[in-house]
Amino acid sequence: MSNPSPNRVVLVTGAARGIGAAAAREFATQGCAVVLFDICAEIEGLSYACATEDDLHATAAMCREAGAPEVQSVIGDVRVQTDLDTAVQDLMASWGHLDVVVAAAGVMAGGTPGWELSEESWNLCHDVNLTGVWRTARAALPAMLQT
Numbered sequence: 001m002s003n004p005s006p007n008r009v010v011l012v013t014g015a016a017r018g019i020g021a022a023a024a025r026e027f028a029t030q031g032c033a034v035v036l037f038d039i040c041a042e043i044e045g046l047s048y049a050c051a052t053e054d055d056l057h058a059t060a061a062m063c064r065e066a067g068a069p070e071v072q073s074v075i076g077d078v079r080v081q082t083d084l085d086t087a088v089q090d091l092m093a094s095w096g097h098l099d100v101v102v103a104a105a106g107v108m109a110g111g112t113p114g115w116e117l118s119e120e121s122w123n124l125c126h127d128v129n130l131t132g133v134w135r136t137a138r139a140a141l142p143a144m145l146q147t
Contacts, residue, residue, distance in 0.1 A: 008032040009095045011087065013078050013136055014105030016040060016051030021059045023102045028068035035072045035091050036060055037084075038105070045124045047110045070094075078105045078132030084139035097147035101140045103133040 010027040014020035015036035024034045040053045053075065060071045072091065076083030091098060107128045109121045117125075 008099040009091060009097055010100040011035045011037060011091065011098060011140060012102040012104060013037045016055035016059055020102065020104035023104055024059060024063050025066050028063035028066035031067055031069060033070040033095060034063050034068050035074060035087060037074045037076050037087055039077045040075045045120055046107055078135055079127050081135050084135055088139045088143050092143050098140060098143045101136060103136045105132050
């Protein structure tokens, strides 16, 4: 391990804003090290802007101010298993344990009733909101079970 180990290490997806940022800040106030994971890029098919790198940096600063002993920011996509696997491998190399995961990455189609969504919109929401949680668990749980 290259860094002294804080009491708890927390991985938060969708961490740049919204529920993910709020969860990260709460864990920071408890003295946890936090790993902030977000896409920080536009996603084709969404009608609104996604979080930016500036949003991710602002969340990191907020977590430091709230008391996190260490904060790592990772740009990645919950639709890409290797992005999540790499994030978990890197945090394990830094701290040797992962204690909490908050799978907060999510998208919404925006005001359209579900039965009227295009297949593309349905698939995007499903891939981020459901399969993204499964991919996050797939990356994180083996590491969590080691400790």
